[in-house]
Amino acid sequence: MSALLDQGRTMCTPLLRQAVGRLAAPMDTIAAYHLGWIDRDGRPARAAGGKAVRPALALLSAEAVGGDASAGVPGGVAVELVHNFSLLHDDVMDGDEFRRHRATAWAVFGVAQAVLVGDALLALGIEVLLEAPQTTQVSASDAIRAVNVITSATRRLIDGQAQDLTFELREHVTVEECLEMEGNKTAALLAGACTIGAVLAGADAKTSEALGRYGHHVGLAFQSVDDLLGIWGAPEATGKPHRSDLRRHKKSLPVAAALADGGTASRRLAQLLADSKDLTDEDEEHLDVRADLIEQAGGRAWAQNEARHQYAAALDALDEIPMPDTVRQHFVAFADFVVVRET
Amino acid sequence: MSALLDQGRTMCTPLLRQAVGRLAAPMDTIAAYHLGWIDRDGRPARAAGGKAVRPALALLSAEAVGGDASAGVPGGVAVELVHNFSLLHDDVMDGDEFRRHRATAWAVFGVAQAVLVGDALLALGIEVLLEAPQTTQVSASDAIRAVNVITSATRRLIDGQAQDLTFELREHVTVEECLEMEGNKTAALLAGACTIGAVLAGADAKTSEALGRYGHHVGLAFQSVDDLLGIWGAPEATGKPHRSDLRRHKKSLPVAAALADGGTASRRLAQLLADSKDLTDEDEEHLDVRADLIEQAGGRAWAQNEARHQYAAALDALDEIPMPDTVRQHFVAFADFVVVRET
Numbered sequence: 001m002s003a004l005l006d007q008g009r010t011m012c013t014p015l016l017r018q019a020v021g022r023l024a025a026p027m028d029t030i031a032a033y034h035l036g037w038i039d040r041d042g043r044p045a046r047a048a049g050g051k052a053v054r055p056a057l058a059l060l061s062a063e064a065v066g067g068d069a070s071a072g073v074p075g076g077v078a079v080e081l082v083h084n085f086s087l088l089h090d091d092v093m094d095g096d097e098f099r100r101h102r103a104t105a106w107a108v109f110g111v112a113q114a115v116l117v118g119d120a121l122l123a124l125g126i127e128v129l130l131e132a133p134q135t136t137q138v139s140a141s142d143a144i145r146a147v148n149v150i151t152s153a154t155r156r157l158i159d160g161q162a163q164d165l166t167f168e169l170r171e172h173v174t175v176e177e178c179l180e181m182e183g184n185k186t187a188a189l190l191a192g193a194c195t196i197g198a199v200l201a202g203a204d205a206k207t208s209e210a211l212g213r214y215g216h217h218v219g220l221a222f223q224s225v226d227d228l229l230g231i232w233g234a235p236e237a238t239g240k241p242h243r244s245d246l247r248r249h250k251k252s253l254p255v256a257a258a259l260a261d262g263g264t265a266s267r268r269l270a271q272l273l274a275d276s277k278d279l280t281d282e283d284e285e286h287l288d289v290r291a292d293l294i295e296q297a298g299g300r301a302w303a304q305n306e307a308r309h310q311y312a313a314a315l316d317a318l319d320e321i322p323m324p325d326t327v328r329q330h331f332v333a334f335a336d337f338v339v340v341r342e343t
Numbered sequence: 344m345s346a347l348l349d350q351g352r353t354m355c356t357p358l359l360r361q362a363v364g365r366l367a368a369p370m371d372t373i374a375a376y377h378l379g380w381i382d383r384d385g386r387p388a389r390a391a392g393g394k395a396v397r398p399a400l401a402l403l404s405a406e407a408v409g410g411d412a413s414a415g416v417p418g419g420v421a422v423e424l425v426h427n428f429s430l431l432h433d434d435v436m437d438g439d440e441f442r443r444h445r446a447t448a449w450a451v452f453g454v455a456q457a458v459l460v461g462d463a464l465l466a467l468g469i470e471v472l473l474e475a476p477q478t479t480q481v482s483a484s485d486a487i488r489a490v491n492v493i494t495s496a497t498r499r500l501i502d503g504q505a506q507d508l509t510f511e512l513r514e515h516v517t518v519e520e521c522l523e524m525e526g527n528k529t530a531a532l533l534a535g536a537c538t539i540g541a542v543l544a545g546a547d548a549k550t551s552e553a554l555g556r557y558g559h560h561v562g563l564a565f566q567s568v569d570d571l572l573g574i575w576g577a578p579e580a581t582g583k584p585h586r587s588d589l590r591r592h593k594k595s596l597p598v599a600a601a602l603a604d605g606g607t608a609s610r611r612l613a614q615l616l617a618d619s620k621d622l623t624d625e626d627e628e629h630l631d632v633r634a635d636l637i638e639q640a641g642g643r644a645w646a647q648n649e650a651r652h653q654y655a656a657a658l659d660a661l662d663e664i665p666m667p668d669t670v671r672q673h674f675v676a677f678a679d680f681v682v683v684r685e686t
Contacts, residue, residue, distance in 0.1 A: 024502035024527075026509065089462060093455035112436035115458055116504055119432060119465070123497045126469060130491055144487050148473055154466045159367035162459055166369065184367075 001337045004330050008056025011069060012076040016055075019077060019124050023117075026109075030117045034088060034105045050100060053334070054079040054193040060330050061194050061211050064323040067201025074132035074143075075196030078150050081125035083189060086157055088118035093165065094248075101239040125150060138200050145199045153192030160185025171274065173251040175260055175302075179220070182253070186226075187219025194218070210321045214331065217314035222338045224307035227252035228300065229341070231291050243287040249273070253306060258299030265296035311339045344680045347673050351399025354412060355419040359398075362420060362467050366460075369452075373460045377431060377448045393443060396677070397422040397536040403673050404537050404554050407666040410544025417475035417486075418539030421493050424468035426532060429500055431461035436508065437591075444582040468493060481543050488542045496535030503528025514617065516594040518603055518645075522563070525596070529569075530562025537561070553664045557674065560657035565681045567650035570595035571643065572684070574634050586630040592616070596649060601642030608639035654682045 020031045032038045039045040055076030062072030090096070091104040092114050098104060106114035129146045132138040138146075163181040167173045194215030195208045203211075229238050230245030230252055238244070245252050258266055259273075272290060294300060314335050318328060363374045375381045382388040398419030405415030433439070434447040435457050441447060449457035472489045475481040481489075506524040510516045537558030538551045546554075572581050573588030573595055581587070588595050601609055602616075615633055637643060657678050661671060 024505045027501075027505050085462075089458055092458060111454070112508055115432055115435060116501060116508070118462075119428075120498070120501045120505075122462070122465060123494055123501060126490070126494045127498060130487070130494060140487065141483070144473070144483065144490075147469070147487075147490060151466060151469045151473060155463070155470060158370075158459060158463045158466060162367045162370050162463075165455055165459070 001333050004056045004060065004334065005051055005053065007069065008054075008059055008076060009052045011059060011073055012052070012055040012080065015073055015077045015128065016080060019081065019128055020121075022124070023120050026113065027117045027120050030105055030109050030113050031084075031121065033108065034084060034117065036100065036102075040103070040108050050084075052080060054083055054190070057190070057193040057215065057334065058197040060197065060327060060334075061203075062197035062201040063327045064211060064321075064331070065198045065201050065203040065207055066324075067197070069197075071136065071138060071201040072197025074128050074136065074138065075146055075149075075200050076193070078125040078129045078146070079153075079189065079193045079196060081121045081128065082150060082154055082157070082192075085118045085121040085125070086161070086189070088114050088121070090161060092118075093161070098240065122154065125154075132200065136200075139202070142200050142202055146196050149192050149196045149199055153188045156184040156188035160188070167251045168249065170251070172259065173256050175253065175256045178251060178253050178256040182220060182223040183216065186223040187216045190219035190222065191215035207321050210317050213317035214314045214335075217310045217317060218335050218338055221307045221310035221314065221335065224253055224303045224310065225338060225341050227254055228303050228307075231294065232300070242284070243291060246287045246290050249276075254294050254299035254303045256299075257302035257306075258294040258297035261297040261299070263297060265293045269293040269297055307339050311335050344676050347399050347403065347677065348394055348396065350412065351397075351402055351419060352395045354402060354416055355395070355398040355423065358416055358420045358471065359423060362424065362471050363464075365467070366463050369456065370460045370463050373448055373452050373456050374427075374464060376451065377427060377460065379443065379445075383446070383451050393427075395423060397426055397533070400533070400536040400558065400677065401540040403540065403670060403677075404546075405540035405544040406670045407554060407664075407674075408541045408544050408546040408550055409667075410540070412540075414479065414481060414544040415540025417471050417479060417481065418489055418492075418543050419536070421468040421472045421489070422496075422532065422536045422539060424464045424471065425493060425497055425500070425535075428461045428464040428468070429504070429532070431457050431464070433504060435461075436504070441583065465497065468497075475543065479543075482545070485543050485545055489539050492535050492539045492542055496531045499527040499531035503531070510594040511592065513594070515602065516599050518596065518599045521594060521596050521599040525563060525566040525570075526559065529566040530559045533562035533565065534558035550664050553660050556660035557657045557678075560653045560660060561678050561681055564650045564653035564657065564678065567596055567646045567653065568681060568684050570597055571646050571650075574637065575643070585627070586634060589630045589633055592619075597637050597642035597646045599642075600645035600649075601637040601640035604640040604642070606640060608636045612636040612640055650682050654678055 021028055023031060029042060033040060036045060058076035058079055059069040059072040063069050087099065088105055091099060092106045092111055096104055097107045105117065126147060129143055129150060132143045133140045160181050164185055167181065191212040195212040198208045198211050227245065230250065231243060231254055235242050241247060258269055269290065315332065318331055364371055366374060372385060376383060379388060401419035401422055402412040402415040406412050430442065431448055434442060435449045435454055439447055440450045448460065469490060472486055472493060475486045476483045503524050507528055510524065534555040538555040541551045541554050573593065574586060574597055578585050584590060601612055612633065658675065661674055
């Protein structure tokens, strides 16, 4: 797994740095801070700048169709730029002050700059793909298909964020609504990462569609696990406050599933949520009670089962298409990694 | 002039409405409010939703190269979407509460929604161009060239906004820096509008380049006039507060030119600006004194002259390429309209 991530980072970072370096000051600096390359004073940092799973998947998808990993580089960089556009803007919208154990860009540089740098990264993502035919073996028509992949993933990601914001204002969200939102907000861009390298390497529709389905299911598994970590994860591991999703009344999968259960614990949970809906919860004890009720109402087990179910569906999608054994093993290892984070 | 704008609106509005209608709730409603189609309670409005000059120019540019105006429609819609993305985000960044005599989207729906809807309009702009080959006679390769036009204009627009934000924190900005910023922030997208229809209609490089130069110079003329209106314009006409640019210490062209003059009035102005740089000016009398000093130091005349100079350069660019007489007359009338706004 770490070899796969290292390859993604090693091969994509030069183009990523070159692209970010084109931004007008001070956007280049702010993007470099957000990406973990420098600290807030501009000194080189060795912060954890995210695992860069999307670039790794993009390269792997090029190799899946017999292409060289390098064909996937513009796709990996584009997906990483779009992913970071969404992180920058989500942190503004959600008012999150910390990400990856560091102050978020808006908290350091202000809302205006964080919005603007996000905009710039989105536009850069498209630009990098449009340039691919000049700098690589990628054909113009494959580059366009890749722009299509990134644009539809971006649109779905934005739709998902709109749904997520709406859910925060609602008292009740069904499991189906929650899954649809997560399919847009998280799975669409992961599916894009698993498709874009293959598209740049000239994949046919059947292959890129199956890779996209693998990415979609892995993305949903990833989000189920993320939802579990948002309630039961250790702050040292997540880089977020303890019980962070409960603190902000997030309608995540375990909560939606627990509320759908309808039993005693489920009804007590619903009552607690209704009573505290206007509070910002800082009281650890209340949050612990809520976490226990979600578990008693089956929300934790439901989300664990959902992660396993999506994991299996991801592997089924992989089985539909031929690819080199080593590539398949990497895709399987990635799915394993996503589900294992749970523990 | 109004016939030209009417044609742009009439031909582009159906596709624009269709594109906006694809957004997940509540983004569709917020975009419709921002575009002046509905009021804040969702009732149909007949607000002035902007003049839609960019769609009109996009259609005209298709006609300039012998194409049908309809070939320019996806380009006109894309440019209008990107323009409105930038308005939504600029209003957030600048904290502006009013635009076109109405409360801005963030002031009504909150910062998070305004940022998100802006993101959505940018992505939609690309999407509309990518779809053009399926719905129109536009070839795939021309659609890609159009995506290129919109992406580079967007990147420059974002660079320009970064420069503008930086200038607000600086005590002094040169005329050259100001012109470069305005070239990015305003002229790049107008140049894109004047190019994109031609590109979609299959224009050669020389023609689209000349149309782009026309748009660039018209854009700079437009911005010179806008800078004049920001100091001397009537609030009824601009929809903004009296002396709005002075109120917010904007380093616009007349100010930069006045400060560069170095005479008595220029030095008094510099002193006044230095003394009041941390104040939010609500005192009309102080603003009037400042406007008078800018005029005495030649800043008003300089910007008027700059507008005329850019107007002439725009017409020179037009003269380099053949086009139907009626199309040329429309381009000239548009340049006239831009400069005449001054009075």
